[in-house]
Amino acid sequence: MDWVWAAIRWVHLLAAIAWIGGQLFLVLVVLPVLRGALPPPQRTLLVAQLGRRFAVLSWIALALLVVTGFVNGERRGVAWEALPTAGSTYGHVLFAKLCLVAVVIALTFLHGQVLGPRMTRLAAQAAGNSSEDEARRRRLARLSAIVSVTNLLLNLVIVYLAARLVS
16 A cells, blocks of 8 residues: 555655746746847747747646645545644744745645736737737736746745655
8 A cells, every 4th residue: 555655755746846837937938038039028928828838838738737736635534723833843844834835835726727818918919019008918928937946945845845745
């Protein structure tokens, strides 16, 4: 039966690799290359296509992380309702991790369902955009970058907290 639990942890780790590795690749490789290669409206449209493609993988990975994380917690006998007042370091670390996961899910939703589509609409209309529209696009791009980098940094903190749970 140990192979089942090893497989569940393996899926959890693969999902984390896909989720965070994809974010790192987009932020550290794709976006810097595109900044030098394409004007802002075209870059936004291409990033929107990449984002829609990555969204499928990322939401699957995120769902797998939540499900396998819950299953792993059940296996360890975590008292979920007692986590906020847990008297153990494990409980405090797990509670902090779960709070950050909730923030990451909210930021992911905000970026994918609100900011991204707004930026894409503005970029698609770029030919006739006024200076006001261009300023709005730049503000949205800055906000999008802040949300993306914050999301990535929170995910890296979550991985650190995960490492604390197994030590």
